[in-house]
Amino acid sequence: MENSEISPARKTATKVLFEAFKVLKENGGQLRSKDVINQIRNRIELTDWEKERFEKSGYVRWESILHFYTINATKSGFLRKDKRMWILTEEGEKAMKKGPAEFFELAKEGYKKWRLENPVENKESEDAVISEETEELQTLNLEKAEEQAFEGIKEFIYKKNPYEFQDLVAALLKAMGYYISFVAARGKDGGVDIIAYQDPLGIKTPRVKVQVKHKPNTASPVDDIRKLLGIMNEDVDVGIVVSSGGFTSESVIKSRDSHKHVELINIDRFIELWIEFYPKLTDEDKNQLPLQSIYFLGSHD
Numbered sequence: 001m002e003n004s005e006i007s008p009a010r011k012t013a014t015k016v017l018f019e020a021f022k023v024l025k026e027n028g029g030q031l032r033s034k035d036v037i038n039q040i041r042n043r044i045e046l047t048d049w050e051k052e053r054f055e056k057s058g059y060v061r062w063e064s065i066l067h068f069y070t071i072n073a074t075k076s077g078f079l080r081k082d083k084r085m086w087i088l089t090e091e092g093e094k095a096m097k098k099g100p101a102e103f104f105e106l107a108k109e110g111y112k113k114w115r116l117e118n119p120v121e122n123k124e125s126e127d128a129v130i131s132e133e134t135e136e137l138q139t140l141n142l143e144k145a146e147e148q149a150f151e152g153i154k155e156f157i158y159k160k161n162p163y164e165f166q167d168l169v170a171a172l173l174k175a176m177g178y179y180i181s182f183v184a185a186r187g188k189d190g191g192v193d194i195i196a197y198q199d200p201l202g203i204k205t206p207r208v209k210v211q212v213k214h215k216p217n218t219a220s221p222v223d224d225i226r227k228l229l230g231i232m233n234e235d236v237d238v239g240i241v242v243s244s245g246g247f248t249s250e251s252v253i254k255s256r257d258s259h260k261h262v263e264l265i266n267i268d269r270f271i272e273l274w275i276e277f278y279p280k281l282t283d284e285d286k287n288q289l290p291l292q293s294i295y296f297l298g299s300h301d
Contacts (some may be wrong), residue, residue, distance in 0.1 A: 010104075012050050012062050013069040017107070018100035019044055020066060021078070024088040025096065032084045032268075034147050037063055069107070076110025083272075084146060153271050156289065157244060162214040164288070169212050169242050170194050171285035172270070175277040178208060191231045206238045206261075213243040216267075222250040225262060232260050239263070242270060 023039045024031055031039075050062040070086075073079040078092030095106045157165065163186060170183050178196040194210035197203075211228045213220045220243040228239045239262040241247075241255075246266045255262045265273070278291055 008049065009065055012065050014100050014104040015044065016040060016062055016066045017069050017073065018096070018103050020070075020086070021073075021088060021092060021096050021103070024086060025093060029093075030085050030087040032147075033081075033086050034084065036086055037066070040066075069104075072104075072107035072111040075114040076107045078107055078110070084150070150268075150271060153274075153289070153291075154267060157267065157271075158216040160214070162212070165214040165244060166193050166212045168274070168288055169210060169270075170196075171281060171288060172274055172277060173208070173210070174282075175280040175285070176273070191227050205236055207236060208240060209237050210240045210242065213241065213245065215243075215245045218245045219243070219248045220245060220251055221248050222254050225251050225254045225258075225264075228262060229254075229258055229260055232262075234260060240265060243267075244270075 019040050020036050023036050023043070027035075046062055050060075050065075052061050053059065054061065054064065070079060070081075073092065074081060076091070076095075078089055078095055080087040080089060095103050098106060157168070160168070166183065170180050173194065173196050174180055178198065179200050179202070180194060180196050181202060182192070182195040184193045191211065192209045193212040194208075196208040196210065198205075209228065209232060211224065213224060220241060224241060224243075228241060232239050237260075239260065241251075241262060242265045244267045247255075247264050252264065255264050274289060275291065278286065
């Protein structure tokens with residue numbers, strides 16, 4: 001007779017995978033993998049076995065199980081991964097209506113279908129599964145390394161004073177191809193910290209007015225957005241608010257609903273842009289926030 005008992009690993013996978021999708025749905029459909037894991041840790045009861053660390057890798061058991069079973073979710077089309085972001089798809093949201101157990105089965109069946117449609121040449125199916133597990137463990141290693149690096153960059157930025165952070169923003173804009181005509185000196189700035197143009201003479205519109213807020217523990221309130229909007233000329237200016245502390249929900253709504261364009265850049269997006277345009281920074285600007293590449297073993301096509 002076939003043993004119908006469900007293994008502890010599968011019980012854990014069913015529980016944490018569904019909870020991860022609930023977290024994503026409650027947070028607008030996308031969230032960094034680290035934040036998903038942190039929220040799960042605070043939301044569900046985990047056994048001592050689930051919280052144990054593997055001796056060799058040092059990874060927490062339930063976290064590793066979650067990462068491994070996201071393979072099924074991604075191959076089924078329920079989840080997309082973009083760098084450190086996990087993104088809930090429309091198909092995934094529909095599948096969630098079935099509940100944890102059936103959701104797990106749907107993801108499992110979706111993976112099997114994907115495997116049949118994408119056979120691995122010259123390998124047995126068991127080897128293909130092992131290869132997939134290795135791929136996900138490599139992804140886990142990469143995500144953890146990237147997250148640690150990201151947090152280190154954040155802490156470095158947080159320790160800078162407001163004017164140093166302002167200089168970082170100006171340096172980034174230059175690397176992105178803008179021409180900086182004004183950077184506020186210490187003291188009152190009249191509501192604008194940086195003014196940038198698309199050409200050296202400032203002839204092309206729109207002009208970019210930038211407000212920089214460096215309070216890592218304080219989200220920028222909606223008044224910051226209103227103040228910038230108040231000094232913007234319609235059809236001539238666009239605005240950017242860069243805040244190391246992020247933004248309140250009211251700020252996001254105000255920016256989104258305004259007939260004037262105000263772009264909000266939080267610390268995560270700032271770092272991503274700094275990484276993207278790092279090669280185009282001058283050596284002097286690179287020294288303000290120096291980065292170093294980390295390379296991982298890849299796979300042959």
